[in-house]
Amino acid sequence: MLSLFRQKRQKPPPPPTVNLAEGYLPVESPQSLLAAEHRRQLLDRIWQYTALSHPQFSQLYLNPIHRYAELVQQLPASETHHHAYLGGMLDHGLELVACSLKLRQSYLLPTGAAPEDQAAQTDAWSAGIAYGALLHDIGKIAVDLLVERQNGRVWHPWQGALDQPYRFRYLKGRDYHLHGAAAGLLYTQILDRSILDWLSGFPSLWGSLLYVLAGQYERAGVLGELVIQADRVSTAQNIGGNPSKALQAPIHSLQHHLISGLRHLVQHELKLNQPGAAGWLTRDALWLVSKTVTDKLRAYLLSQSIEGIPSSNLAVFDELQSHGLVESTPEGKAIWTALVAQGNWQQTFTFLRLQPALIWGSEDRPEAFSGTVSIATHDHSTDTDTLVPTPAPETVRVGSDHSQPQPEPMALEDADYLGSLLDMFELEEREATAALSESADKTSTLPSDDPGQVFLNWVKEGIRSHKLIINDSKAKIHTVGGTVFLVTPGLFQRYIQEFPCISLGADSAGEEWRWVQKQFEKLKTHKKRDDGLNIWICQVEGPRKKGTLKGYLLENPALLFETGPVPADNPFLKVE
Structure with missing residues (x-):
């Protein structure tokens, strides 16, 4: 392309x-x-x-x-x-x-x-x-x-x-x-x-x-x-989450109330830097346990008769991120996963990550945590989380400040510019599923005597209606080698999330996607490797990371693109 x-x-x-x-x-x-x-x-x-x-x-x-x-x-x-x-x-x-x-x-x-x-x-x-x-x-x-x-x-x-x-x-x-x-x-x-x-x-x-x-x-x-x-x-x-800009929010704005609420909680209610605490302060970051702190933040703001408070934690995360009050992960998310360790004690939490200056300003802040905060980085090629140990005093700051005295052209050496921007729009799977619920009943009533074909029809309709994206960094469908590559297990798991009752033939809970995958294989619409195996591996070389994807290659891409040309191959994928 x-x-x-x-x-x-x-x-x-x-x-x-x-x-x-x-x-x-x-x-x-x-x-x-x-x-x-x-x-x-x-x-x-x-x-x-x-x-x-x-x-x-x-x-x-x-x-x-x-x-x-x-x-x-x-x-x-x-x-x-x-x-x-x-x-x-x-x-x-x-x-x-x-x-x-x-x-x-x-x-x-x-x-x-x-x-x-x-x-x-x-x-x-x-x-x-x-x-x-x-x-x-x-x-x-x-x-x-x-x-x-x-x-x-x-x-x-x-x-x-x-x-x-x-x-x-x-x-x-x-x-x-x-x-x-x-x-x-x-x-x-x-x-x-x-x-x-x-x-x-x-x-x-x-x-x-x-x-x-x-x-x-x-x-x-x-x-x-x-x-x-x-x-x-x-x-x-x-x-880029610059606190000096965030603190300039108008006094009656939601942004101002969020900052005031966080300051009150951290300075007066939350325990820090100990087992059972709701936050850990390193030299360059404040890590707040996401659910605990967000629940308390909403409760505090409601008790102050503040209007316009989001009704769910997800909405609060969105507000905090959109106003630059929390730092985003490399994938553009508001929530970080990290392991906190000190001595013989360690525990994994999901966190909001803030710059300490947002809470304490020029006041004296507490001493930094003497243990470590290890950030979990998600490897899309293996679907496993790996922990990257990060000593507390050396926690890497995320975000940048583009504010300058005089306008200058944007620095093109910002290698993560496009990826981090677009990844911020990756919706949670349940949000996407909710947006597609309008068609769920119709699809689930299709004939069940050929569940593999029902799955394939769902994929075709999803592509046609743009409900399923292709050739995107988080897509489960790609074009490569002149045909279509269906990512496993992601695409089959997405199908099960949308239609949880469609795979009654599965042997046990959690294995439903495998059952659907087997029904798809029975259609024999996919290519087999020279060694007779069904699953192909694609090497991914994106602007920010490298990895692999596993999936099926279709024999005939026209099965999914009947009325138009097959999109150009994803330039970042290559079949092994």
């Missing part, structure tokens, strides 16, 4: 010859702006999520993205908050598109419509969500910035793309509420008439998109929720 973009990409046209004055930025072509490696990766990931042919993808996604890049150039997304560097607006827009499309895969839209109507509108809803995400902050360049051409004339984005070198500064006293309203000045420069004509044919989608573009997210339904959630995670990822 990467190679296809590179083959199709035309050489950027040479910019007009202009003597660039000091302090001005050159105008770049969209091709040049999007040629950065991290942006190419985002474009590839967006294409994977759409499952469109290249001509369709170019028309519906690449062309609007090119127009967006041409308009925003190297402007930042904010002055001192998130993406506050040259090119930040473009990066933020691409991140939002990728993230919102990933989240969209867990939804059947429009909600409540007949399955055939949902199938017919799949591409339109995906595109509408992507457009809402791309244009989420576009109004900022119209009302927050003063942009001056090199000839001294002020540039306004409704005049069209910049045609001269430029410089900019942020306006003082700007009204942040104008961001959504100002989008109406610009979005027709990004979305052409044919796209608007197409979208207007879907009334439910059209209304939601118009509300998003006007900044009225409370009226935009699922589309608005997806854009907001993608924006929160992209923002938190870029800020």
Whole structure:
């Protein structure tokens, strides 16, 4: 897929010859702006999520993205908050598109419509969500910035793309509420008439998109929720959990209440650094037992008559992470698993990891834990957890601070940029299962005399409706060697989670997925190795880790892709 973009990409046209004055930025072509490696990766990931042919993808996604890049150039997304560097607006827009499309895969839209109507509108809803995400902050360049051409004339984005070198500064006293309203000045420069004509044919989608573009997210339904959630995670990822920013939260905000509650609990109620404690303080991190502390935090905030407190611990984790109050794991999760050891005592816990400065500020903090905190790292190739011993005084800090006095281009040496951003959107299996529950009853009533075929039909329908993703870092289905690779045991376990009563023939609890796997093997639709074995091994070489996957290779990929071409091979997988 990467190679296809590179083959199709035309050489950027040479910019007009202009003597660039000091302090001005050159105008770049969209091709040049999007040629950065991290942006190419985002474009590839967006294409994977759409499952469109290249001509369709170019028309519906690449062309609007090119127009967006041409308009925003190297402007930042904010002055001192998130993406506050040259090119930040473009990066933020691409991140939002990728993230919102990933989240969209867990939804059947429009909600409540007949399955055939949902199938017919799949591409339109995906595109509408992507457009809402791309244009989420576009109004900022119209009302927050003063942009001056090199000839001294002020540039306004409704005049069209910049045609001269430029410089900019942020306006003082700007009204942040104008961001959504100002989008109406610009979005027709990004979305052409044919796209608007197409979208207007879907009334439910059209209304939601118009509300998003006007900044009225409370009226935009699922589309608005997806854009907001993608924006929160992209923002938190870029800020990197910087406590100095978190502590600047308005006094009546949920973020402020969460910080105050955590400070109260740690300083007045929780035991630290001993067996039976709810937290351990190392030199560079505070480890809080996730369930215990979150239960106490919710109870404390409710006792203070604070409104808007999330009703579940999962929602609290999401709030803490989205506001950058807790550090994320390398996989982008809020919850860490670690072994605490001191002397002859040791115990494994699930933790929230905070920076101590968030709790104590400049006050004297307790002494650091004299034992060790060993982080459990998950090896996807073996499905086992390994503990990486980490002496308490040397605990590695996760996160970074992108805030700078002057905007500068993003450092491309941040090797984990794309992986950590997109992994933050990996939903828990039970969340994905809940989102698919609408089709559960229908599938479970299929004829049970051939359970292997029922499973295969479920896979085919999941791919068609985008309920099952392919060629993603956490996908259970990949294309490799010109055919389809089904990951075991992950795909079969996902099937059992969705339909727990479908494998009554299993010998014992916990073995249901093996029973389904055997029924699939009886179909004889998979390739066998030269030694007669069924399971193949794929080597995985991703941007952040290497490993192996085990699974089945189909003899005929058309079994799952009857109406369209088989997607390009996953470039990170290779069959042994």
